[in-house]
Amino acid sequence: MIDLHCHILPFVDDGARDAAMACEMAEHSLRSGVDVVVATPHCNIEYMPGNYRSRSYWEVFGLFKALLKQHHIPLTVLPGAELFAHGENLEQLLEEELVVTLNHSRYLLTEFDFLTSAEDMSAKLRLIRHKGYIPVVAHPERYKAIQETPEVAHRWFREGYILQVNKGSILGRLGEGAAHSATYLLRHGLAHVIASDAHHPYYRPTGFRSLTTALSRICSAEYAQLLLQTNPLHIISDKAVIPPDL
Numbered sequence: 001m002i003d004l005h006c007h008i009l010p011f012v013d014d015g016a017r018d019a020a021m022a023c024e025m026a027e028h029s030l031r032s033g034v035d036v037v038v039a040t041p042h043c044n045i046e047y048m049p050g051n052y053r054s055r056s057y058w059e060v061f062g063l064f065k066a067l068l069k070q071h072h073i074p075l076t077v078l079p080g081a082e083l084f085a086h087g088e089n090l091e092q093l094l095e096e097e098l099v100v101t102l103n104h105s106r107y108l109l110t111e112f113d114f115l116t117s118a119e120d121m122s123a124k125l126r127l128i129r130h131k132g133y134i135p136v137v138a139h140p141e142r143y144k145a146i147q148e149t150p151e152v153a154h155r156w157f158r159e160g161y162i163l164q165v166n167k168g169s170i171l172g173r174l175g176e177g178a179a180h181s182a183t184y185l186l187r188h189g190l191a192h193v194i195a196s197d198a199h200h201p202y203y204r205p206t207g208f209r210s211l212t213t214a215l216s217r218i219c220s221a222e223y224a225q226l227l228l229q230t231n232p233l234h235i236i237s238d239k240a241v242i243p244p245d246l
């Protein structure tokens with residue numbers, strides 16, 4: 001399986017805090033059925049390294065790949081980032097191509113402050129698309145606006161934005177609102193992808209094994225395959241995502 005959203009790169013955000021933890025997360029991914037991970041450190045958050053597309057990003061990324069090789073951990077790691085979209089510099093970042101897309105594709109993983117209004121998020125998603133990217137909305141089920149007004153998710157789906165639900169939301173580890181909203185998105189066929197959004201080997205971990213049982217209660221095996229394998233593969237290959245057909 002492919003994990004499209006994971007804070008596995010060490011030293012760069014609130015995910016893996018050092019090389020040992022990053023390797024532990026990589027081993028956990030492999031043990032639980034994930035063989036490809038897209039490294040998606042937070043990008044453009046004020047109190048963290050910027051993690052923009054830069055020489056320092058590629059240095060850290062290259063060092064991590066070398067580290068895995070040195071420790072004989074056969075996990076494929078691809079580049080990416082999770083762009084925190086706020087109004088002050090979004091247009092500039094997009095115009096200057098300072099964002100790291102998912103494995104060099106047109107797909108851009110994007111997050112918002114949890115309390116951002118639906119109008120504000122929608123405007124930013126429009127701007128991202130206008131600049132030639134395909135927005136992948138990170139954990140829509142965690143945003144208050146989606147929890148309170150699920151119609152917004154229907155609208156985003158119709159607009160062609162990709163909706164990425166978190167494993168932890170489905171498992172009820174990210175609060176009741178997120179759990180309820182994640183179930184809604186899956187039951188209505190609005191989710192395109194599930195990812196771990198892992199930050200730690202044990203707390204918010206990598207891997208999808210614990211997810212299988214929970215998912216089987218909510219959706220079909222075919223839909224689960226689309227969410228965990230087919231669509232992530234299409235995204236990292238820069239191909240069109242397949243909409244769920246319930």
Ligand SMILES: [Fe+2]
Nearest residue numbers: 005082138197
């Ligand atoms: Fe994340």
